[in-house]
Amino acid sequence: MSSPILHITNGDSTTNYLKKLHFSGDFITWREMLCEGKTTPDVGSETFWKNRFDFFKSSYKVSKQNFIDFTLKEYRNLCNKKESKEIVLWFEYDLFCQINMLAVISWLKTYRKGYHISLVCSGKIKGSKKLKGLGELTENQIHQHFKKRIDLTQDDIEYADYIWQLYCSDSPLRLETVYKFNPMSPFQYLTxxxxxxxxxxPSIDNGLNQVENTILKTANSNSFSSKNQLIVKLLKNQEKYGFGDIQYQHSINQLQKLFTSFNPVKLSRKGKKVLENQMNFYSEIRTENSYLGGAKKYSFLFNNQTEKLLQITS
Incomplete structure (x- = not known):
């Protein structure tokens, strides 16, 4: 008798959708957002989870109990499921999902060597200009995606693990040059x-990154009666990030000094000057403990003219 397929999904909505469509097998939901906060390459280790909890506690006021109940218990369930020789990964095209996907593959490389691993990744859909998430697919489209899932070779697994290691390194400079050079990669949305x-x-022009500049631009070019309306618009218009409302809420809080009001939403004079690159906000927004992967966010600047990162040397 063959063992059941193990589905590892990108979130509870996907897990619930697949169960509703009566997909057979066991399910694990990967409840993390590794695109934010400090990460270390050793996925699942004590150090890894300590770093993750410290980030959630300081940035999102998540309690230890909630972190255990929501993330760690599900991770322990994954550790206990060893009988499934076929593992199907369900992830989407955006940054949020792609970074989580790399981490999961890195973990599988270490702890599930020799297992049959395949990938279902949503994004481009025939007849649609807009990239679509798994929850936006029809029942037929979901089944077609599953039928055409990509079997990952050992080379694919090694490649994903290598990119994960670079993401977790203390410098993004190697990542900047390396990720473009694998045209045969099955990870079509990774680039x-x-x-x-x-x-x-942060941009060299005004000290804010693309996400933060988009928040200011959206606030300045629309009339919002509340912060919530601004967040709804940001969620609707984002293309590659896949952020949730709490992530935008957190980013807006960091930019509070650039607004005079959130009811209605209004930029301050300073906010408008920063948006127009007439003032640099770097020194005011900079923090020592802000990480993107393994790199300190404010140790690097993005040069919009050359589209290259520069390392700040003290």
């Missing part, structure tokens, strides 16, 4: 996700 990642380092 654009990593490009979006590199744009999260």
């Amino acid at each position: 654009s996700a990593l490009e979006a990642h590199l744009l999260r380092f």
Whole structure:
């Protein structure tokens, strides 16, 4: 009798959708957002989870109990599921999902060597200009994606692990040059996700990254009666990030000094000057403990003219 397939999904909504469609097998939901906060390459180790909890506690006020209940218990369930020789990964095209996907593959490389691993990745859909998440697919489209899932070779697994190691290193400079040079990679959305990642380092022009500049631009060019309306617009218009409302809420809080009001939403004079690159906000927003992967966010600057990262040497 063959063992059941193990599905590792990108979130609870995907898990629930697949169960509703009566997909057979066991399910594990990967409840993390490794695109934010400090990461270390040793996925699942004590150091790894300590870093993750410290980040959630300081940035999102997550309690230890919630972190255990929501993330760690599900991770322990994954550790206990060893009987499934076929593992199917369900992830989407955006940065949020792609970074989580790399981490999961890195973990599988270490702890599930020799298992049959395949990938379902949503994004481009025939007849649609917009990239679509798994939850936006019809029942037929989900089944087609599953039928055409990509079997990952050992080389593919090694490649994903290598990119994960670079993401977790203390410098993004090698990542900047390396990710473009694997045209045969089955991870068709990884390049654009990593490009979006590199744009999260502060711009040399005004000290804000692409996400923060987009927040100011959106606030300035629309009339919002509340912060919530601004967040709804940001969620609707984001293309490659895949962020949730709490991530935008957190980013807006960091930019509070550039707003005079959130009811209605109004930029301050300073906010407008920063948006127009007439003032640099770097020194005011900079913090020592802000990480993107393994790199300190404010140790690098993005040069918009050359589209290259520069390392700040003290």
